Amino acid sequence: xxxxxxxxxxxxxxxxxxxxxxxxxxxxxxxxxxxxxxxxxxxxxxxxxxxxxxxxxxxxxxxxxxxxxxxxxxxxxxxxxxxxxxxxxxxxxxxxxxxxxxxxxxxxxxxxxxxxxxxxxxxxxxxxxxxxxxxxxxxxxxxxxxxxxxxxxxxxxxxxxxxxxxxxxxxxxxxxxxxxxxxxxxxxxxxxxxxxxxxxxxxxxxxxxxxxxxxxxxxxxxxxxxxxxxxxxxxxxxxxxxxxxxxxxxxxxxxxxxxxxxxxxxxxxxxxxxxxxxxxxxxxxxxxxxxxxxxxxxxxxxxxxxxxxxxxxxxxxxxxxxxxxxxxxxxxxxxxxxxxxxxxxxxxxxxxxxxxxxxxxxxxxxxxxxxxxxxxxxxxxxxxxxxxxxxxxxxxxxxxxxxxxxxxxx
Amino acid sequence: xxxxxxxxxxxxxxxxxxxxxxxxxxxxxxxxxxxxxxxxxxxxxxxxxxxxxxxxxxxxxxxxxxxxxxxxxxxxxxxxxxxxxxxxxxxxxxxxxxxxxxxxxxxxxxxxxxxxxxxxxxxxxxxxxxxxxxxxxxxxxxxxxxxxxxxxxxxxxxxxxxxxxxxxxxxxxxxxxxxxxxxxxxxxxxxxxxxxxxxxxxxxxxxxxxxxxxxxxxxxxxxxxxxxxxxxxxxxxxxxxxxxxxxxxxxxxxxxxxxxxxxxxxxxxxxxxxxxxxxxxxxxxxxxxxxxxxxxxxxxxxxxxxxxxxxxxxxxxxxxxxxxxxxxxxxxxxxxxxxxxxxxxxxxxxxxxxxxxxxxxxxxxxxxxxxxxxxxxxxxxxxxxxxxxxxxxxxxxxxxxxxxxxxxxxxxxxxxxxxxxxxxxxxxxxxxxxxxxxxxxxxxxxxxxxxxxxxxxxxxxxxxxx
Numbered sequence: 035x036x037x038x039x040x041x042x043x044x045x046x047x048x049x050x051x052x053x054x055x056x057x058x059x060x061x062x063x064x065x066x067x068x069x070x071x072x073x074x075x076x077x078x079x080x081x082x083x084x085x086x087x088x089x090x091x092x093x094x095x096x097x098x099x100x101x102x103x104x105x106x107x108x109x110x111x112x113x114x115x116x117x118x119x120x121x122x123x124x125x126x127x128x129x130x131x132x133x134x135x136x137x138x139x140x141x142x143x144x145x146x147x148x149x150x151x152x153x154x155x156x157x158x159x160x161x162x163x164x165x166x167x168x169x170x171x172x173x174x175x176x177x178x179x180x181x182x183x184x185x186x187x188x189x190x191x192x193x194x195x196x197x198x199x200x201x202x203x204x205x206x207x208x209x210x211x212x213x214x215x216x217x218x219x220x221x222x223x224x225x226x227x228x229x230x231x232x233x234x235x236x237x238x239x240x241x242x243x244x245x246x247x248x249x250x251x252x253x254x255x256x257x258x259x260x261x262x263x264x265x266x267x268x269x270x271x272x273x274x275x276x277x278x279x280x281x282x283x284x285x286x287x288x289x290x291x292x293x294x295x296x297x298x299x300x301x302x303x304x305x306x307x308x309x310x311x312x313x314x315x316x317x318x319x320x321x322x323x324x325x326x327x328x329x330x331x332x333x334x335x336x337x338x339x340x341x342x343x344x345x346x347x348x349x350x351x352x353x354x355x356x357x358x359x360x361x362x363x364x365x366x367x368x369x370x371x372x373x374x375x376x377x378x379x380x381x382x383x384x385x386x387x388x389x390x391x392x393x394x395x396x397x398x399x400x401x402x403x404x405x406x407x408x409x410x411x412x413x414x415x416x417x418x419x420x421x422x423x424x425x426x427x428x429x430x431x432x433x434x435x436x437x438x439x440x441x442x443x444x
Numbered sequence: 445x446x447x448x449x450x451x452x453x454x455x456x457x458x459x460x461x462x463x464x465x466x467x468x469x470x471x472x473x474x475x476x477x478x479x480x481x482x483x484x485x486x487x488x489x490x491x492x493x494x495x496x497x498x499x500x501x502x503x504x505x506x507x508x509x510x511x512x513x514x515x516x517x518x519x520x521x522x523x524x525x526x527x528x529x530x531x532x533x534x535x536x537x538x539x540x541x542x543x544x545x546x547x548x549x550x551x552x553x554x555x556x557x558x559x560x561x562x563x564x565x566x567x568x569x570x571x572x573x574x575x576x577x578x579x580x581x582x583x584x585x586x587x588x589x590x591x592x593x594x595x596x597x598x599x600x601x602x603x604x605x606x607x608x609x610x611x612x613x614x615x616x617x618x619x620x621x622x623x624x625x626x627x628x629x630x631x632x633x634x635x636x637x638x639x640x641x642x643x644x645x646x647x648x649x650x651x652x653x654x655x656x657x658x659x660x661x662x663x664x665x666x667x668x669x670x671x672x673x674x675x676x677x678x679x680x681x682x683x684x685x686x687x688x689x690x691x692x693x694x695x696x697x698x699x700x701x702x703x704x705x706x707x708x709x710x711x712x713x714x715x716x717x718x719x720x721x722x723x724x725x726x727x728x729x730x731x732x733x734x735x736x737x738x739x740x741x742x743x744x745x746x747x748x749x750x751x752x753x754x755x756x757x758x759x760x761x762x763x764x765x766x767x768x769x770x771x772x773x774x775x776x777x778x779x780x781x782x783x784x785x786x787x788x789x790x791x792x793x794x795x796x797x798x799x800x801x802x803x804x805x806x807x808x809x810x811x812x813x814x815x816x817x818x819x820x821x822x823x824x825x826x827x828x829x830x831x832x833x834x835x836x837x838x839x840x841x842x843x844x845x846x847x848x849x850x851x852x853x854x855x856x857x858x859x860x861x862x863x864x865x866x867x868x869x870x871x872x873x874x875x876x877x878x879x880x881x882x883x884x885x886x887x888x889x890x891x892x893x894x895x896x897x898x899x900x901x902x903x904x905x906x907x908x909x910x
Contacts, residue, residue, distance in 0.1 A: 060902055067666075080666035083472060083641075084897040085673050089666045098671045104678055122598060122606035129608055141610035144693055148618040151686045155626040155679060159633055162675035166668045169660035176663070184664040185641035185893075187472035254602075263602040267591055 048221035051174030052194040053202060054181060055209040055217045060086040063189040066212045067092040070191055073208060077197035081181070081190040100161055107157030108150050115149035116142070174222040181220070192220070311411060312389075313396070319389030327415045338420030341413045345405055354378035354424040373401050378421050379428035391418045466563060467742035472896050475743065479638075479890045480645055482738045488885055489737050496881045502874020509867050510585055518588050520864045527847045527859035532586040533697075535869055537839040538722070539579035539876075540620060540694055541715070544687055545723020546572025547627055550634070551683035554676075560751060562894040563744045566638075567734070568727045569631040570887070574879040575726070576624045578872045583616070612696040619693035626686055630679050636662050637672075638888035691719040698842060705785040705846035708773060714766035721759035721805070722835035724752050725828040732821055732828075734884060743890055746819055753818040756831065760809035763838075767802065781851050789845045793858055797841050804834020 057063045060082065067080050071094045080089055089095075123129045124136035134141070163169070175181055175192050184190055193205055202219065209217045254264065276282045276290035285292070294300065302312060309315050310324035323330065343352060351357040356377040364372045376383060383391070395414045398404035409417070432440060466475070513520055523530040546568040553561040587593050596617045598606055607614050639659035646652045662668070692712035699711040728749060735744045774782040789798050808830045812818040844859045883889065896902055 081664040082666065082669070083476075083664060084637075084893040084902060085669040086666065087897075087903060090670055093666055095667055095670050098674055100671055100674050101678065104675075118598060119609040123609050127604065127606045129606070129610075131608060131610055134610060138610075144612075144615040144689070144696070145609060145618045147685075147689060148615075148622040148693075151682050151689075152622040152625060154682050155622075155629055158675040158678045158682070159629045162671045163660070165671050166665075168662070168668075169657075171656060171661040173661065173663055176661075182644040185637065185644045185662075186476045265602055269589070 048223045050195050050202070051177075051220050051222035052192050052200075053205050053209070053217060053219050054175065054178055054190055054192045055212075055214040056180065056183075057189045057191065057212075058215050059189060060089075062213065063191070064089055064092045066191055066209075066214070069208070069212060070193070073199070075193055075197050075199055077194040077200075079192055081175075081184045081188075081192060083185055083187060083189075086189075098165065100158070100165060103161040104154050104157040107161070108154035111149040111151070111153030112146055114153070115146040119145060172224075175220055177223055178218060178220045180216065180218060310415075313392035314389055319387040319393070321387040321389065323388060323415060323419070327412060327419075330419055334416050335420060335423060337413065338416030338418075338423075341409060342417050342420050345409060346417065349375040349402075350378055353428070354421060355428075371401075375402070379425050383421075384425045384429065388418050388422070391421060466745065466895060466899065468900070470742060470899065472899070472901065475890075475895050475899070476641055476645075476892055478740065478743060479888055479892050480642055482740075482884070482889060483642060483886055484645065484647075491737055492881060492885065495877065499874045499877035499881060502871050503878045504874075506868060506871025506875055509864055509871060510581075513585060513864065514590055518586070520862060522859060522861040522865050524857075526850065526855045526857045527844055529843050529847060530859055531861055531865040531869060532582040534836070534839045534843050535872060536579050536582040536586075537694055537715075537843075538836045539575045539582070539872065540623075541691060541719035541722045541835065541839075542726045543572040543575035543579065543623070543627070543723065544691060544716070544719035545727050546570070546575075547623075547630075547683050547687040548720055548723065549727070550630060551680040551687060554680040555684055559898045560748055562891055562898050564727065564731060564748055564752075564890075565894070566631075566634065566891045567731060567744075567889055568723075569627065569634065570880065570883045570889075571723075571727060571730060572627045573624070573631055574876050574883070575723075576620070576627060577879065578876050580620060580624060581872065581875070612693065612700045615693045616697055619690045623686060623690045626679070626683055630683055633672075633676065633679060634891055634894070635888060636660060637664065637893040638891060640664070641892055642888060688716055691715040698846075703846045703850055704779070704781040705774075705789070705842070705849075708770065710766060710769055710773065714763070714770075717759050717762035717766065718805075718835060718838060721756060721763055722831065724756045724759065725831035725835070728752050728756070728824060728828045729832060730880065732825060734889070738884070738889070740890065743895060749824065750818055753812045753824060753827075756828070757809055757812040757818075760805060760812075760831070764802075764806035767806065785846060785849055788849050789841060792845070792849070794841060794845045794848075797837050798845075801834050801837040801841050804830040805838060808834075 055066070057066050063080055063082060063086060067089060070078055071092065080086070080093060082089070119142045120137045128136055130136070181188070181190060191209075193200065206217050274284070276284075280290075281288035282290040302308070305311050307324065307326065309320055310326045313320055327334065342354075346354075347358055348360045349356070349358040351361070354377070356375040358375065361375050365374065392414055394402070395409060395417060396404060396406040405414075426434070470478075521530055521532070523532070546565075549561050549568040550565040550572075554565075584590060584593050587596075596607065596614070598609075636659055639655050640662035643652065643655035643659045646655050692715065695711040695715035698706040699708060701707060731744060731752075732749065735741055771786050774786040777783075789795075808827055811823060811827055817823045848857045848859055850856075
């Protein structure tokens with residue numbers, strides 16, 4: 035085979051990009067590479083279907099800096115993992131899991147390890163591609179048909195035209211002298227296909243449109259709003275529950291609060307002693323104490339005083355006149371929403387049926403909370419009895435005192 | 445042809461001679477031709493169409509079931525109290541384990557300069573990627589509301605919340621994510637020069653365009669090879685600790701929990717050995733028919749298969765040792781719950797699963813002690829298929845027996861899969877084989893440039909005569 039400068043495109047218009055020579059196997063390639071290197075060429079390369087052992091010293095290729103890039107990337111990964119775990123779980127959103135430290139090395143090692151490996155691998159992959167100037171789909175040397183063998187069984191040396199010592203005739207003689215299997219020139223056709231304009235424009239528009247959601251995200255992060263935060267998945271916003279003052283979409287009559295089902299009893303309807311438990315008989319508030327607590331004993335009055343002083347006195351005061359510690363403090367603060375506790379000894383409450391006082395203790399009234407859960411049934415009646423005693427004592431005349439003791443009061 | 449092939453297969457028998465890695469009568473050109481031919485034939489063998497049709501149908505079934513799952517909710521699975529980790533986690537661990545052989549062959553054997561790996565590494569790496577795809581699917585759909593699966597990642601969000609980095613489940617996300625990414629890069633990186641071979645041989649327009657794009661304009665330049673080889677070596681060095689870490693982290697999902705039968709320090713090495721074991725079994729399962737259908741017997745010789753069988757035997761013994769050691773440790777711990785769980789594994793409700801596991805993973809591979817048997821394709825196929833089954837059952841036994849027999853007898857139960865569970869397991873094989881068959885059809889299934897590099901001609905022996 036002899037030197038032939040034929041490519042399928044007209045080479046007259048295209049500038050000469052270099053000269054290519056094929057060699058018979060890796061051994062011949064290595065010998066030839068040594069001679070090209072010794073001849074002082076700088077812009078040249080060997081091409082082979084697999085990495086030829088020992089070609090680097092033959093060409094004078096220096097070791098790549100790639101390992102250092104990978105080391106740098108690995109350390110970056112390690113740093114990112116450390117800072118990410120420490121900051122997110124220890125600082126920004128402290129996450130207490132069964133009392134473990136917020137940032138304890140052992141539990142954070144797996145992710146440090148994985149991110150170190152991940153970023154190192156990125157360094158190896160992308161680093162070597164960037165150093166190798168890949169991807170680059172067009173190279174002048176690809177215009178040679180013979181060069182397609184390079185990924186099969188072809189071993190080539192190519193000297194670029196921009197080498198300072200480039201002289202086509204001298205190079206061809208040099209290659210022939212080395213026993214090449216064939217020499218040819220290759221041309222720079224510069225047939226890189228430019229991106230068609232419409233595609234470019236559409237791409238730009240799509241790119242700019244893609245920035246809009248991002249802009250909204252940035253804006254919402256740096257502004258305040260009275261509305262709840264917007265979120266993408268709205269599962270929790272649409273729950274099949276009835277909201278206050280809205281019609282039910284589920285029941286045909288639109289009522290959310292369901293009427294009593296026929297043939298059923300509420301717990302209070304099954305009450306065997308409503309007088310005692312509810313202070314109400316047949317819808318009427320009772321005016322007498324239930325039989326179960328009669329007769330009223332001294333023991334019961336003492337119990338009533340004890341419960342009254344525990345639960346009622348903080349607001350109503352020990353004398354029931356509505357001047358307890360809490361009430362006094364609240365009035366002195368002048369809170370607008372504070373409703374003063376009633377004076378239990380005034381005429382209004384003195385005339386109240388005992389059933390109503392009992393219900394007030396049990397269910398609360400206005401902003402007085404219910405005490406049903408804290409105070410047992412019998413204790414509630416004991417408090418009622420004690421309140422009655424307070425009322426009597428506050429509105430008493432001298433006639434109420436036993437005659438034998440009247441002398442002591444004077 | 446048969447004589448010639450058997451000569452290749454038994455070359456290793458002469459101890460005075462280093463066995464050639466591929467058939468010695470091959471030239472560089474033949475390697476390119478043999479491998480590229482597979483992807484270039486206008487029509488693949490009929491068996492390919494049949495296999496692809498079945499796999500595609502199963503994949504369709506898998507995704508229909510996933511759609512049903514998403515619409516109806518995870519109640520369509522058998523997972524329920526106390527066995528909340530049913531098939532999805534068993535399948536996940538099974539598939540991740542399968543993947544390990546690929547990385548082991550491509551990375552660890554590369555570092556050990558086991559040059560015989562060059563014929564099978566591409567194949568095994570592809571298997572890794574597709575197995576990890578199947579594996580990643582299951583935790584993704586196991587979260588219930590799949591549209592919230594992105595909560596697994598530390599993404600700044602309007603709730604100003606972050607994931608818990610001290611949870612093994614999050615370690616898993618990072619370990620499997622890194623593993624999938626690095627395996628993909630490693631596989632693709634190794635394939636770039638071979639894609640360039642396909643590019644340079646492509647006749648059709650589409651082939652030229654696609655192989656052209658994916659080979660990134662590779663020119664075979666020595667300066668490029670220099671950096672490429674260095675990067676490949678470092679990627680292998682990175683993938684080696686990675687592959688050992690991945691199944692260790694997967695085992696932490698179990699070992700960090702307090703459950704009896706899970707809370708054991710042997711789990712990480714035991715899981716890694718099991719992963720390599722199951723992975724090699726899967727490589728052989730795929731390789732044995734593929735080398736026949738695609739005429740690769742000269743490149744993937746019986747010696748390669750035999751080497752892999754030896755690895756299966758060795759890792760099978762490690763797995764058997766772990767089974768025994770688990771019993772010893774539970775006895776030695778003196779903890780009643782631990783002791784009970786292991787006795788229950790072997791003789792309780794799930795004894796059937798336990799003994800399937802032991803027979804498939806420990807007893808059947810013992811056949812490979814005999815040279816005749818580990819070179820007989822029928823015996824090999826029999827063993828590796830049972831190993832695949834056994835390793836799936838291993839994960840089932842670990843996950844289900846401990847969950848259904850924890851400390852509180854009040855919360856004991858019995859897990860039964862639904863037809864959706866079983867359909868998804870079968871469907872995941874469909875997905876795996878669909879991807880694999882596409883790989884066999886369109887990509888270089890053997891690392892062409894690496895095989896050339898280990899041929900005797902590559903070292904100038906032909907020309908210089910020594």
